[in-house]
Amino acid sequence: MKKIVLGFALLALSITFNACDKLDLAPEDYFNTEAFWKTPSQVDGAMVGLHQQLRNYQFTLFTLGELRGGTLRDGTSFTGTASLNSGSIVRQDLRESSPGISGWAGFYAAIFQVNNFIYQVEKADYLVATDKSYYLGQAYGLRAFYYFQLYRTYGRVPLAKEPKIAINLPNSSQDAYLPRTATEKETLDFIKEDVNKSVANFTGNYTTKMQKAQWSLAASQMLLGEVYLWSAKVKIDGAAPTSTTADLAIARAAMEAVIPKYSLQPSFANVFNSADIPAIKGNNEIIFAMRYGFGEASNSYSQFIYAITDPLSGYVDDKGVAIPASDPLKVNGGGTIIRYEYKYELYAKYDAADTRANVTFLNFNKGAVKATNLRKFIGTIVSGARAFTDDFPIYRLSEAILMLAEIKNKQGQDPSVEINRIRTRAYAGGGGVAPVYVNGSFEQNELAIFVERQKEFVGEGKIWYDLRRMQDASGNPLAFSGLPLVGVLQNIAGQNHKLLWPIDLFTLTTDQTLGLDAQNPGYKGT
Secondary structure, three states: OEOOEHHHHHHHHHHHHHHHHOOOOOHHHOOOOOOOOOOHHHHHHHHHHHHHHHHOOHHHHHHHHHOOOOOEOOOEOOOOOOEOOOHHHHOOOOOOOOOOOOHHHHHHHHHHHHHHHHHHHHOOOOOOHHHHHHHHHHHHHHHHHHHHHHHHHHOOOEOOOOOEOHHHOOOHHHHOEOOEOOOHHHHHHHHHHHHHHHHHHHOOOOOOOOOOOOOOHHHHHHHHHHHHHHHHHOOEOOEOOOOHHHHHHHHHHHHHHHHHHOOOOOOHHHHOOOOOOOOOOOOOOEEEEEOOEOOOEOOOHHHHOOOOOOOOOOOEOOOOOEOOOOOOOOOOOOOOOOOOOEOHHHHHOOOOOOOHHHHHEEEEEEOOEEEEEEOOOOOEEEOOEEEOOOOEEEEEHHHHHHHHHHHHHHOOOOOHHHHHHHHHHHHOOOOOOOOOOOOOOHHHHHHHHHHHHHHHOOOOOOHHHHHHHOEOOOOOEHHHOOOOHHHOOOOOOOOHHHHOOOOOHHHHHHOOOOOHHHOOOOOOOO
8 A cells, every 4th residue: 555645645735725725835845844734724724625535435435335235226227228337346246356446445545635634733833722632533533434434345454644755765665555454453443543532632522614514523423433333243353342342332322422412304305405405404413424515516426317318208106196208307407327226126115104215216117117216315406407416424313313223232222212213203294104113132123223224324325334234133244144134135145255345456466565465355366
């Protein structure tokens, strides 16, 4: 894994923030700090830049967290007009020659920028103590977040903890690379250390910036809960967790700290922007989200919408009502070609009165064809065309509630209150009463929580990680339990090495600390 150097990190930061902070740095200043890292406003601009960079990974987060979850189709779109993308990932056909994602998912470019930010802010004597502490809380949280994605994807990864200056590397052919950690535990321990540093640096300050579009104490507590819940349930270095009780207690305390500070939107539709609901940025349910805006940046969800030219005549919706043959979602030229499509079987799992179904999907039916089109992140119409500018939520209150349910279930306690809280909101305004969940066995509870998560977080990059973390009665991950899992996940039992992703061949052959023998087990030679 190549190290980024401090000079290059500063160069990238100066380019990123020049537009927003009107910085004017001469080229000779790129390898020193004379022209940057001198004022609080520059640090604030740098933090904005870190979040802009995070936003660039929106589809990467979706790819890692959702495409392998068994809910998407491959092959040809239901309209018959487009080939669906990422079929090998959807089918779990991952090989070192075609891993689906490469170069450590590109996260190290962002990690190196965060490292430089931490380095500069820690020695910034021009910042008052409270501001410095808040910025470091954000930066350590962001770094832990990136590494947690890497950990859940690859297991052992290189740990870049600080920037390095090129002229100080004595042997560039050797020092330009970092080895992977010797164990998964070493990686996970570093993530825990970082997220705890983040929480500590916030010193109880729940201030949020940019309408929840910047990292905050609550975001760090959500990450802390997620990390420790994972640590409590998922095998590490091939062995069962040894600190489950303590880890669950930490995760639960984090969720119980966050939950009272937020409130669920009265209806599921209100959480997101849609054709009928005006954009609601940073509402009371959102804990942390990637910010999009017209004229600034668009998310990736135009790839989930039919093309204007697609043949749509003759289709009816779930109620048998004819769907307009011409642009039923009013894409108005804002769509492209449909490249990702969810399975109808997922839509069919929602009850008729569950409002999440038709907020999330438009159901198309014609003869034997039953299909869906994602409309959860449908954007808004600007100047006659649809702009895909919905925020991408990383954490929201419903996840904290369902995570608490999962923690309680693993602790042997009743999670029904949390399950029913999410169900009640899901059915609000749907013309029916939410079915009341009654506490059952561990596996029954776990599957009930999984189903709610599956329905609640479509398109939010969660389900693959849920399948890895959540368990059947024997403690096996749901991804390989052999359970029907509401009829969506493809059973790939016997291929447990696929819990991790393969490292791409280019990285293996160019990184001198790795070599071909460093491939994750089960992938070598594929």
